[in-house]
Amino acid sequence: MSYGNGISALYRFPAAAIDTVAAVGTILGPAGATGRLISVSSVITVLTTVAVTVVSVGTGGDPNAYADHTVPIGAAGISQNAITRGVTDEIPADSEVEVTSNLGATAGDADILVLIEWYGGGAS
Numbered sequence: 001m002s003y004g005n006g007i008s009a010l011y012r013f014p015a016a017a018i019d020t021v022a023a024v025g026t027i028l029g030p031a032g033a034t035g036r037l038i039s040v041s042s043v044i045t046v047l048t049t050v051a052v053t054v055v056s057v058g059t060g061g062d063p064n065a066y067a068d069h070t071v072p073i074g075a076a077g078i079s080q081n082a083i084t085r086g087v088t089d090e091i092p093a094d095s096e097v098e099v100t101s102n103l104g105a106t107a108g109d110a111d112i113l114v115l116i117e118w119y120g121g122g123a124s
Contacts, residue, residue: 032121048108
């Protein structure tokens, strides 16, 4: 299978309490499909304070296997789409992808958006 035969899926975690909840959410791709992380972005919905928060996309064993995304200190309405690639470029078929926060900010919420392209298996 090639990337050209895949589907893109946007996963949204609205108003994630990135200051108090480490486990933002879990993503399960289509059965048998391999994935490739395209982007991680966020929109601050409640003022973030004191420190930046790092949102990671990875696995239980490697929380930032696919990406780290920094949510800056800022007022509601600020959005950004920037990631630092993790150690793995490909998401294995039938794996559980975890989205987590390092709880850096002392206050704040954000909509977290994760875009993954799935190919092969049930994505074709």
